[in-house]
Amino acid sequence: MCELLAMSANVPTDIVFSFTGLVERGGVTGPHVDGWGIAFYEGKGNRIFKDVKPSCDSHIAGLIKSYPIKSVSVISHIRQANRGEVSLENTHPFNRVLWGKNWTYAHNGQLTGYEDQLNPQYFIPVGETDSELAFCWIMEKVTERFGDKEPEDLIPVFNYIAELANELRRFGVFNMILTDGKFLMAYCSNHLSHITRRAPFGKAILKDTDMTVDFDKETTPNDVVTVIATRPLTTNEEWTVLKEGQWRLFELGEQRI
Amino acid sequence: MCELLAMSANVPTDIVFSFTGLVERGGVTGPHVDGWGIAFYEGKGNRIFKDVKPSCDSHIAGLIKSYPIKSVSVISHIRQANRGEVSLENTHPFNRVLWGKNWTYAHNGQLTGYEDQLNPQYFIPVGETDSELAFCWIMEKVTERFGDKEPEDLIPVFNYIAELANELRRFGVFNMILTDGKFLMAYCSNHLSHITRRAPFGKAILKDTDMTVDFDKETTPNDVVTVIATRPLTTNEEWTVLKEGQWRLFELGEQRI
Incomplete structure (x- = not known):
């Protein structure tokens, strides 16, 4: 199984703390050794870092851990290959x-x-994964339903994507994170x-490595930061664990659905 | 004016030497201080690093200079903004x-x-640059002409793109580099x-910074490596300077057109 990590925030926030926990699962505390990737949005642009090396000894993952890129929307993935060989085009x-x-x-x-x-x-997918094919299928279905122009209200689009995800779940396990840079769907x-973390902020202790962060020192009182992960990343906080078929939509940190 | 840099090679090759010269033009020997980006292909996948900071003091450019990513196809750009603000979505x-x-x-x-x-x-472009709009227009024209399926022979596609580039040149200055990972068009x-460098390899001296490389020590006798740049990057080699309306197509280092 792979590990997912996402963040949605109302102010540009760095994800170094959560990412540090995640990369440990790429070869140290977890078996996810077939590459990793992370996307940061800044405005309408995004940057995607990918590597086919295990995240725990990736030079580029080291950069991300040491160099806080601030973003309101982040998606990350550590891969354990099951469909498609280990290659850049198969990396999320x-x-x-x-x-x-x-x-x-x-x-x-x-x-x-x-x-x-x-x-x-x-x-058309570039690589050979079932994952990218499912994504391409979703994008095409959305285009067929909503046309070439962006609808003013995106909520119906995400509701439709949830319907499509229900269909995909018939073929197996389908945990997904998806963002357009403003909305984040899980x-x-x-x-x-x-x-979702908001004031008053406290301390958080990472499960996968010996690291504690005091968010009170890292944030302002108005910050709202939601983190999504395959499994809870910290040991001393209350995470909401979703059930089969459940989904959430966050908009800049706040839950919308 | 911006600076372009591209490489096409028959074996995965690092571009540290040429990139080191280029980044000097991003704020040291040149005025190109509005961000930069570089794309490396590995198989069908690619990774694109971008930064809105000047390349000469970008943390990520430092990573590229110190960490040789080997690739058969690379495209890089240092930006001096003229259309569109300085932002990630406007960065090539x-x-x-x-x-x-x-x-x-x-x-x-x-x-x-x-x-x-x-x-x-x-x-549809994500950002506001004339550059991305021209690219989107080319992609759409190519789709209209050649359809949704890739033609077996891509040479007619690049010939058509050259025709489109001639049309774009009517609107101003249009120097372009374009790759699908195998072909590189300039x-x-x-x-x-x-x-184009091939055996016997010699030494090359960078124009923009105090650096010499002996390619004989970095290559094997069968390597063929083509570098494309806005202006020649070295002082002791013969570069071919293209004229208005001229274009080239390279396939894994070798010139095809």
């Missing part, structure tokens, strides 16, 4: 441009028996947790 | 997926009077040079 997160916006996505789980069912004609098949 | 290179492949592009120059003429309906409007 995946990105496509739709409606003049970057849509970024990562998936955890494995699908089977989908080959005849998912046949996007226009959004869909649970079997493992996905989230927590 | 730009990437779109067409026919299940990553197409990456950077532009140097400035276009005017194009607003009514370039109206892509499907490939189109000259007023400034673009290239050099």
Whole structure:
């Protein structure tokens, strides 16, 4: 199984603390050694760092840990390959441009028996993963339903994506995180947790490595920061654990659905 | 004016030497201080590093200089903003997926009077630059001409892109580098040079910083490495300087057109 991590915040926030916990699972406390990736939004642009090396000994992961890139929307993934070889084109997160916006996505789980069912004609995958194919299929279905122009209200779009995710769940495990840079959607098949931190901030203790952070020193009283992860990353906080078929939509840190 | 840099090689090659010269132009020997970006292909996947800070004092540019990422196809750009504010979404290179492949592009120059003429309906720009709009227009025209499936022979596609570049040149200066990871196209409007290095390899001396490399020690006798740059990067080699309207196509280091 792979590890997902996402963040949605109302002010640009660095994710060094959570990412430090996650990368330990890439070869130290977890078996996820087939590459990793992380996307940071800054405005409408995003930057995606990927590496096929295990995150625990990746030079680029070292950069992310030491160099706080501040963002309101982050998606990260550590991969244990099951479908598709270990290569850059098979490494999450995946990105496509739709409606003049970057849509970024990562998936955890494995699908089977989908080959005849998912046949996007226009959004063609670059790599061989079931994950990217599912993403391309979602993008194409959304385009078919909502057209080439972005709707004013995106809530119906995310509701429709949740319907599509329900369909994908018929083929296996489909835990997903998806963002357009403003909204962050989390869909649970079997493992996905989230927590929203806001004032008064306290201390948090990472589960996977010996590290504590005092968010009170890192934040202002108006900050709202939601973190989504496959499993809770800290030992002393209350995370909400989603059930099968449940999903959430966050907008700049605040839960909308 | 911005600076372009690209590399096409028959074996994965690092671009540290050329990139070191280029980043000096981002704030030290040149005025290009509005961000920079670089794309490396590895197989069908690519990684794109971007920063809105000047390249000469960018933490991420430091990573690229110290950590040789080997690639057969690289595109890089240092920006001096003229259209569109300094932001990540306005930073080159730009990437779109067409026919299940990553197409990456950077532009140097400035276009005017194009607003009514370039109206892509499907490939919508994320940022506000004339450069990304021209790229989207090219991608859309290529799709209209060649359809949703990749043609077996890509040479007619690049010939058509050269025709489109001729049209874009009517709106101003349009120096362009474009790659699908295997082919690298260079189109000259007023400034673009290239050099192909092969055995016997010699020493090269960078123009912009005090650095010499002995390629004989860095290569094998079968390596073929082409470098494209706005202006020649070295002082002791013969670069081919392209004229207005000229273009080149390289395939894994070797010139095809």
